[in-house]
Amino acid sequence: MKTFYVTTPIYYANGEPHAGHAYTTIAADALARYHRIKGNEVFFLTGVDEHGANIDKTAETEGLSPQAFCDKLAPIFTKLWERLNISNDIFLRTTSELHKRGIKKFLTALYESGDVYKAPYEGYYCRPCERFFPEKELADDKICPIHKLPLEWVKEENYFFRLSKYQDRLIQHYNENPDFVYPESRRNELLNVLESGLEDTSISRSSVSWGIPLPFDPEHIAYVWIDALPNYITALGYDADSERYHKFWPADVHMMAKEITRFHALLWPAMLMAANLPLPKQIVAHGWLTKDGEALSKTRGIFIDMDGDIGTYGVDAFRYYLLREFSFGNDGDYRPARLHARYNADLANDLGNLLNRVLGLVNKNFDEIPVPTTPDDIDEEIKGMAQTTVDQLDAQMETLAFDTALETIWEFVRRVNRYIQQTEVWTLTKPETKPRMGTILYNSLEALRFISVLVSPFIPDTAEKIQKQIGLTEFDTVAEWGRLPAALKVSKGEPIFPRVDLKKEKAPKSDAVKPKQKSDKKTTDLISFADFQKLDLQVGNVISAEPIEGADRLLKLQVDLGTEKRQVVAGIAEHYKPDILIGKQVIVVVNLEPATIRNVESQGMILAASGDSVVLATPETEVPLGTKVR
Numbered sequence: 001m002k003t004f005y006v007t008t009p010i011y012y013a014n015g016e017p018h019a020g021h022a023y024t025t026i027a028a029d030a031l032a033r034y035h036r037i038k039g040n041e042v043f044f045l046t047g048v049d050e051h052g053a054n055i056d057k058t059a060e061t062e063g064l065s066p067q068a069f070c071d072k073l074a075p076i077f078t079k080l081w082e083r084l085n086i087s088n089d090i091f092l093r094t095t096s097e098l099h100k101r102g103i104k105k106f107l108t109a110l111y112e113s114g115d116v117y118k119a120p121y122e123g124y125y126c127r128p129c130e131r132f133f134p135e136k137e138l139a140d141d142k143i144c145p146i147h148k149l150p151l152e153w154v155k156e157e158n159y160f161f162r163l164s165k166y167q168d169r170l171i172q173h174y175n176e177n178p179d180f181v182y183p184e185s186r187r188n189e190l191l192n193v194l195e196s197g198l199e200d201t202s203i204s205r206s207s208v209s210w211g212i213p214l215p216f217d218p219e220h221i222a223y224v225w226i227d228a229l230p231n232y233i234t235a236l237g238y239d240a241d242s243e244r245y246h247k248f249w250p251a252d253v254h255m256m257a258k259e260i261t262r263f264h265a266l267l268w269p270a271m272l273m274a275a276n277l278p279l280p281k282q283i284v285a286h287g288w289l290t291k292d293g294e295a296l297s298k299t300r301g302i303f304i305d306m307d308g309d310i311g312t313y314g315v316d317a318f319r320y321y322l323l324r325e326f327s328f329g330n331d332g333d334y335r336p337a338r339l340h341a342r343y344n345a346d347l348a349n350d351l352g353n354l355l356n357r358v359l360g361l362v363n364k365n366f367d368e369i370p371v372p373t374t375p376d377d378i379d380e381e382i383k384g385m386a387q388t389t390v391d392q393l394d395a396q397m398e399t400l401a402f403d404t405a406l407e408t409i410w411e412f413v414r415r416v417n418r419y420i421q422q423t424e425v426w427t428l429t430k431p432e433t434k435p436r437m438g439t440i441l442y443n444s445l446e447a448l449r450f451i452s453v454l455v456s457p458f459i460p461d462t463a464e465k466i467q468k469q470i471g472l473t474e475f476d477t478v479a480e481w482g483r484l485p486a487a488l489k490v491s492k493g494e495p496i497f498p499r500v501d502l503k504k505e506k507a508p509k510s511d512a513v514k515p516k517q518k519s520d521k522k523t524t525d526l527i528s529f530a531d532f533q534k535l536d537l538q539v540g541n542v543i544s545a546e547p548i549e550g551a552d553r554l555l556k557l558q559v560d561l562g563t564e565k566r567q568v569v570a571g572i573a574e575h576y577k578p579d580i581l582i583g584k585q586v587i588v589v590v591n592l593e594p595a596t597i598r599n600v601e602s603q604g605m606i607l608a609a610s611g612d613s614v615v616l617a618t619p620e621t622e623v624p625l626g627t628k629v630r
């Protein structure tokens with residue numbers, strides 16, 4: 001049996017987990033579950049990073065010892081993971097004995113490599129990052145590039161790891177293993193860092209007390225990253241040379257967001273090389289989840305109301321939205337209005353209604369699942385599409401394209417809906433057509449079973465509900481057509497995604513659609529269809545976006561329409577940061593008279609829903625540039 005070992009970062013236990021942590025963990029969970037249904041033996045690690053000055057400081061402000069503080073925080077993480085249906089096999093805490101034993105063995109091996117030495121050190125230090133920044137990476141204001149906080153000048157005697165020695169071996173490893181860091185943009189970025197030269201790095205802190213003492217000099221505490229990175233092996237029982245360690249190491253995927261790839265893709269492999277251990281197979285970095293284009297930040301009050309949204313839409317809708325909406329390597333802006341739209345369109349309408357409709361027809365016309373006796377060409381098409389969906393999904397999961405993988409499944413969901421429509425199955429009630437009705441309904445149920453298997457890595461609870469409702473008592477994970485036994489009793493069918501009506505529920509906070517001001521439009525306000533047809537609306541791709549000096553509300557966009565490029569001025573600067581617009585498909589009014597706004601020519605207009613907030617109108621799925629919108 002093939003093994004698959006996937007990890008998330010171990011998150012700092014100095015605050016409660018937020019939607020950003022949830023995103024990585026859900027993505028890793030989807031991958032772990034996908035490999036399980038493929039029949040692989042999976043080990044899935046997540047956990048918490050509990051040492052270091054930051055945690056010590058936060059604990060102190062709460063009047064707790066660091067250990068008591070961590071003991072309070074760790075269950076908050078595990079409770080969230082339970083709520084989000086995360087199927088991790090271990091929850092690693094760096095204060096655990098298992099980890100401490102492993103670290104001791106690993107640091108001893110590192111020391112014995114001869115690549116650890118003691119030296120004085122001074123430099124710019126970011127406490128929240130728990131790292132020094134080389135001066136060449138900093139601007140004159142000496143602000144942390146991640147936290148945007150002033151750096152401290154810190155002077156201490158430290159142990160160092162001879163990272164510089166591993167530069168050539170790392171470059172060679174990158175070249176021999178082109179997928180070592182994924183996506184490619186990150187790989188290229190790291191190769192550039194590697195080629196510009198690596199400096200030795202400090203691995204201990206003499207000024208910190210909350211951490212693991214170095215086994216070869218207990219006066220010094222292991223630097224928090226040196227303590228944290230080896231968690232990926234200590235969790236497997238590296239200390240005892242365990243069977244699990246040998247089975248699962250090297251890891252298949254270390255998953256994380258982009259800001260910590262340097263530690264994982266430069267320092268960690270070099271440490272492993274020094275200790276003479278195999279390197280992880282792949283370091284995978286996704287983008288950041290943002291809110292209104294800004295990084296999530298507790299101190300600045302930028303957060304996602306994960307709890308509220310899960311309360312309104314359910315865990316699976318939250319998981320679905322994150323995995324469907326964001327393209328894995330890129331940053332993605334979290335929008336409650338999009339979650340709402342996805343819930344109603346994809347989950348309630350496409351999938352929920354399909355299940356309900358099919359169950360309703362079976363219950364009305366049969367006592368149990370009918371035997372398929374009268375096959376037709378259209379049935380073969382559905383069966384064929386089920387298989388191609390699996391093949392496409394497999395290819396897309398290889399590159400962690402969760403969004404396109406889900407779109408592929410939903411194409412099949414929509415095809416099955418059309419199958420019901422095209423065959424007008426509900427009309428086939430006469431005795432002579434009833435066998436055909438039975439065959440179509442059997443195929444629809446089998447398609448639903450198939451869909452439940454395919455969606456199970458992403459929305460596991462829903463997958464189980466579907467199988468239960470179609471009468472299966474044990475979850476069948478095999479995507480092979482025809483496994484659904486006839487003669488099962490299907491359930492009445494409770495809606496799996498009951499409609500969420502925002503009028504009753506609390507409206508999404510920032511991007512709620514404003515209620516219509518005037519609903520009593522007179523006929524005289526109406527326009528003719530011919531007038532509407534005068535509009536030339538086309539889909540374009542934003543290729544650049546920049547602010548306009550002196551105009552806080554405006555952005556200058558370049559939009560590619562396929563056959564030509566247009567410059568458009570849009571009043572969206574308060575709602576969109578320029579960066580997140582790049583690559584977005586928008587709808588452009590192409591035949592609008594050009595206008596000059598703040599000295600900038602605007603050759604068209606882009607459409608947006610404009611209420612309390614402004615939300616760009618964008619095609620449901622990507623379409624060729626220049627596609628007409630009617």
Ligand code: MSP
Pocket residue numbers: 008009010011012013019020021023024049228229231255256257258259260287288289290295296
């Ligand atoms: N403790 C270190 C990791 C050590 S791993 C050996 C750490 N912890 S952290 O709490 O800061 O977690 C960072 C990780 O949390 C990111 O790499 C990412 O996986 C996740 N995210 C935190 N905020 C996020 C977003 N806004 N968006 C996406 N992921 C986010 O670094």
